[in-house]
Amino acid sequence: MRLLTLALAALPLPVLAETFTVSSAPTAVTVYGGFALVTRDVTVEVGVGAHELILPDLPQWVNAGSLRVSLEGAILSGTRLRNDALPPQKDKDSAEVTAAKDRIETAERALTYLDDRAQDAGLAVQAAQARLTFLQGLSSSGTLPSTPEELAGLGEMIEGQTLEATAAQISALRRVRDITDARPDLESALEDARTALVALTPPEEPKTLLALSIAADQAGPVIASISYPAQASWQPTYDILLTRGNDAHMTLRRAALIYQSTGENWQDVILTLSTLAPSGQVMPSEIYPPLLQYGDPQESAKLQRNQSGLTADALAAPVMINETMRPQPNFDGPGVTYTLPNTISVARDAEGARVELDALDFDARVFARAVPSRDTTAFLMAEATNTTREPLLAADSAQVFVDGALVGQSNFAPVPAGGTFAQAFGPIEDLRLTRAVLEKSEGDRGFINRNNAQVQDVRLSVENLGSESWNVELLEGVPYSEQDDLQIEWNAEPRASETDVEDRRGLTQWNFTLPANATQEVTITQTVRWPEGMVLR
Template identity: 65%
Template sequence: MRFLSVALVALPLPIMAETFTTTSSPTAATVYSGFAMVTREVSVEVPAGAHQIILPDLPQWVDAGSLRASISGADITSTRLRTAALPPQPDSDSQAVVAAKEQIKLAERALRDLDDAIQDAELAIQSAEARLAFLGNLSSSETLPSDPLALAELAAMIEAQTLTAKQTQLNAQREARQISEARPDLLRDLEDAKAALDALTPPAEPKALLALSVDAKEAGTIIATVSYPARASWQPTYDVALATGDDATMTLRRAALVHQNTGENWDNIALTLSTLTPSGQIVPSELYPPLLRFEDPQLRAKLQRSVSGLSAGMAEDVAEPAMMEAAPSPQPNFDGPGVRYTLPSPISIAQNAEGARVELDALEFGARVFARAVPASDQTAFLMAESENASKESLLAANSAQIFVDGTLVGQSYFSAVPAGGEIVQAFGPIEDLRLKRTVLDLSEGDRGLISRTNAQTQEIRMEIENLGAKAWDVELLEAIPYSEQDDLEIEWSAKPQPSITDVDNRRGLMQWNFSIGANDNKEITTEQFIRWPDGKVLR
């Protein structure tokens, strides 16, 4: 890293203070779900005394209120951030950028030499064409000799010279064509060199200058560390692998997709990923007890009619007071104190151009394998596995997880968040051997007579599952039974056999039957429901 000791021209400085200007770049970053804390670290050799450490190349959007600076080896007395009227910045090209620029120069020079060679070949062509034109004019000249011998000698000379000129022309054309064939490759080399430079140097953006006032008690090396929030994010992604057999296991191979849009490339930085969300809610919500009252509806109607002609301001005096709604409760999360993943080696991530995939670790759990059947919607049962999250951390939700069964990719799925100690329930694709069928056996609807003045509906449903394979399965079959929150809407139901669980996961009307089905076997379940509702009403 280059350091430039400059005169006191950048900022107003204390008398006799020395100024040290040094280029900087991100050296570390901690990425959260919605932003990152980026760290730049520089070291400077200084004598004892008061000095200014100038970092002229911070992103212009850095906020002075959120920027934090610390000094090792000296005391920091103040910081100043300037975003306009900056002094010229020193040349800070890295070795990779210098090499890329040199490669562009070489490619341009090769292309220029090729064009020169093409011009030389075209000059030979033009010279041969001029000679041919002269010989043609000479053969048709009116001043040709009359002596037969002299005329024969002239004709022989024209023939020989024409042949030579024609051969020269053809050779020059072939040479020019051969030379030109290399031009597309040289153009491609030049484009590749420019693309390599573009990848190393994002578009230049306005910079900010940070001045650190320090007081060194003695001469030595001081280390300045600057941190600020930046635009970046990460999200988890999983490979969920089920290994079937007597001792089935579910393995979660965890990775992270990291994106950054900070205006500069991250080159060999120390990267840490955190599950915390510092940008989220940190203060508990306020509760406002509701104010209730009752009133005479007839009196209220009279009041409303009496104020219909009043102004809006007067009407507010008699309007019903608005209830103040409580602030929305935050959605539950299972981050707890949070988990941090620090990569063992540095990483480079281009800004706004790529998503870096970072492999984290793999978690393995014992699994209970079963089949889930939903005859109302599906024609086959689905392979399921259930495990306990025995790790000490929460598993974050992921929009994309690749699903494997015994090493074979079967599809992609959403992965739901699971707290530490919670249950992981994951689907692993259809089981073609378990075929489902749902049949409505009877549906009748109509008036039950003028005396009862009620409507009614009866429905009988048969659900069948058939195992066409040679393997027995534990099955969880789900069916939805209507439910009501109105007293006048009566619902009665029965099932053969009775469901193993009613109101599954506290979802009213969701029934579950647990059973085993052997190879080449079948199972049948019937349900019947009887619904009554008041006459003149419509069932929805």
């Protein structure tokens, strides 16, 4: 029996349940297009048995349904959220907050020391003033010496002492001024220190307490990871640099602007930016096949006149529902994530934190695009192919540079992996554009209108006033029709290089090289005919 008792005593026994209260802060954040997933990691040393881990400082808006908890070193048996009647929190200043408070204390001491020095210097001013007042009293005293010699001696003494007291007063005033000249800088330093502390310690927001019931089968560290969604977003921004020359290339410097309104600062977090959209559509749309019917034309007309009196169910609702439930266009490609190599701090409700991502280089084809019907100059363009394995995201803000010089701002359209894109880099003042409808006085050419026909001659011109040769792409829109009875004929001299450019009907392009001090003209003759009694619109 005694041996059995000793054997049982040698077995590991669970310790009594303990409660661990741990302060937490965001340690990692993944930001999507419209929200963020915030993660807090905490570590505690526990013994064998059941325990309770309490995090008293989660944001109050954290929702139990979207909260996710994972453990290493223990098993999670339950969670509880509580956001009212919370116990008081201990002071837990971070190293940054402590340093900010120390800077404030140092700045306040410096101001106090300056005031003390100024006060000490002011004592000399007061002493000199008292001496002068005394000397002035002597000069007007009724008990002056009676003999000329004594009176002269008194006058010399008063003069010398007055000069000495005045010099002492002026010197003391200068010392006071020199001391107080430093006060604005010290006051500014104090204000900066206070501002830094405010940035590090936003007003205390209501908190939520999270209690985790855990069970550990062996003693050691337990790592708890708590994740929840929060209000945040990010958007790309670019610097687009064109380097001209024989080896022309375009560089895309990518950065991200991050916005967060979570009510708490993200201090030294691991930040990941994602192009995925977990909050978007996650299930396929319903299909409502259209119901087609035929009927008497007169009945159809009557039905249309009385349409306002019909019920919603009688108005071909399936077709209308099909339109409203059509899925919105989404980028057809894989999502991309960017994890920053270093931790970052993003203050809540800030204007936007900018982080640099990377730079991409592409070989570029440089040319001039001319649109005489809209512009008076051609524009510098560069075309490149996205040779990366990831899409280039759209950006509302992009700064464009040519050979290192900033030329303006632009937007940037999305480009899929392997796709081709063209970027504009501002006007080319040397390439002047004109578009003219030729006058009727030029013989049988010109603008002729009849009741059912229209003939028009248009001349497009590109003039190169500079000393550089340019590859030019000239664009013009010629009319097109979707009605069989509306006939359109046109021809151009010289002949167009491409028609229906980018599958846009009527968009026509001429490609040519324009040498320095040269002019290229394109003449377009178009004839339009339509049935008698109709009007061209």
